[in-house]
Amino acid sequence: MAEPIVALRGVAKDYESGAGVVRALREVDLTILPGEFVAIVGASGSGKSTLMNILGCLDRPTRGTYELAGVTVGDRGNDGRAIIRNRLIGFIFQGFNLLPRTTALENCELPLQYRGFSRAQRRKRALAALAQVGLEDRVHHTPNQLSGGQQQRVAIARALVTDPPLLLADEPTGNLDTRTSLEVLALLQKLNRERGITIALVTHEHDIAACASRVITVRDGRIVSDVHETSPLDAAKALSELPLAHVQASEGADKDPADEHRRRQTAPVPFGIYPMMVLGALVGALLGVLYGAIVLGEQVGWIVLIAAVLAEAWFGAPWGSPCSWASCQRR
Ligand code: ADP
Numbered sequence: 395m396a397e398p399i400v401a402l403r404g405v406a407k408d409y410e411s412g413a414g415v416v417r418a419l420r421e422v423d424l425t426i427l428p429g430e431f432v433a434i435v436g437a438s439g440s441g442k443s444t445l446m447n448i449l450g451c452l453d454r455p456t457r458g459t460y461e462l463a464g465v466t467v468g469d470r471g472n473d474g475r476a477i478i479r480n481r482l483i484g485f486i487f488q489g490f491n492l493l494p495r496t497t498a499l500e501n502c503e504l505p506l507q508y509r510g511f512s513r514a515q516r517r518k519r520a521l522a523a524l525a526q527v528g529l530e531d532r533v534h535h536t537p538n539q540l541s542g543g544q545q546q547r548v549a550i551a552r553a554l555v556t557d558p559p560l561l562l563a564d565e566p567t568g569n570l571d572t573r574t575s576l577e578v579l580a581l582l583q584k585l586n587r588e589r590g591i592t593i594a595l596v597t598h599e600h601d602i603a604a605c606a607s608r609v610i611t612v613r614d615g616r617i618v619s620d621v622h623e624t625s626p627l628d629a630a631k632a633l634s635e636l637p638l639a640h641v642q643a644s645e646g647a648d649k650d651p652a653d654e655h656r657r658r659q660t661a662p663v664p665f666g667i668y669p670m671m672v673l674g675a676l677v678g679a680l681l682g683v684l685y686g687a688i689v690l691g692e693q694v695g696w697i698v699l700i701a702a703v704l705a706e707a708w709f710g711a712p713w714g715s716p717c718s719w720a721s722c723q724r725r
């Protein structure tokens with residue numbers, strides 16, 4: 395039998411609170427083998443996130459031992475756990491946790507900065523990870539220019555970029571509609587099957603848990619059932635069979651920003667264009683005067699006029715479209 399990637403023995407987590415000790419996890423034993431796709435389900439407050447935080451080395455158990463890929467991690471300090479986390483684990487969160495005003499590419503390069511990769515290597519790996527999640531045509535978009543499903547795919551690419559053997563996801567589809575959730579699940583199943591990445595995800599949705607090959611139920615800090623599925627739901631197949639009503643509903647909920655861009659292009663011209671055009675006309679007129687005085691040695695009115703009109707149009711054009719100058723250049 396393969397060496398387990400995750401081995402928890404007698405793991406407990408107590409939280410001190412004003413009202414006394416909360417026993418969030420109670421003597422949990424759990425072994426996960428490489429290549430498994432595990433769903434962790436349970437009611438709110440049952441201890442799922444606490445378990446994920448310990449698996450992800452974000453938190454330490456109060457009692458018990460944790461071995462990750464054969465390395466004892468439970469009793470390591472913050473720095474030791476951070477190194478292990480960066481080498482072995484990719485995280486996916488419900489709220490995506492992408493840096494705003496930072497492109498998809500830069501978001502994906504970030505985990506590699508801590509690993510000492512050169513700039514060129516970082517770029518190459520981040521582009522490859524984004525291509526793997528089908529976002530090669532969105533690499534220069536910032537999170538607010540992407541739909542929820544696309545943002546989660548960037549987050550998956552960021553989790554993959556360090557090539558971790560273990561992916562952990564806490565409610566990764568909690569903010570997504572049915573269709574987009576299935577798309578994310580189909581992607582995770584593909585990574586699990588084709589690249590052998592071990593996946594553990596927390597969910598409270600039955601449809602999502604049905605895609606896992608093993609479902610663990612947590613109640614009051616204990617594992618109360620652990621079921622292996624021989625034929626889990628195929629998310630890609632379920633997606634293709636989804637009724638049309640879901641397509642329309644999800645189009646409303648998860649708009650493609652490219653469509654939004656086209657819609658906004660036909661909207662009224664923004665007011666900010668006018669000062670920019672006046673500024674453009676002044677700059678153009680000045681250049682015309684300088685050209686006349688320096689190159690021609692005389693003032694030629696029509697050169698000044700043409701330069702002013704051309705510069706006015708040049709300044710006004712990008713501002714007339716609701717997208718920014720930089721993003722217009724990329725389109
Ligand atoms: P779930 O993710 O299943 O909803 P959690 O793991 O977040 O559950 O929480 C398990 C229990 O531990 C809950 O009773 C919760 O109130 C408590 N808990 C979680 N985090 C803390 C904390 N930092 N301090 C005190 N109690 C906490």
Ligand code: MG
Binds near residue numbers: 444
């Ligand atoms: Mg939780």
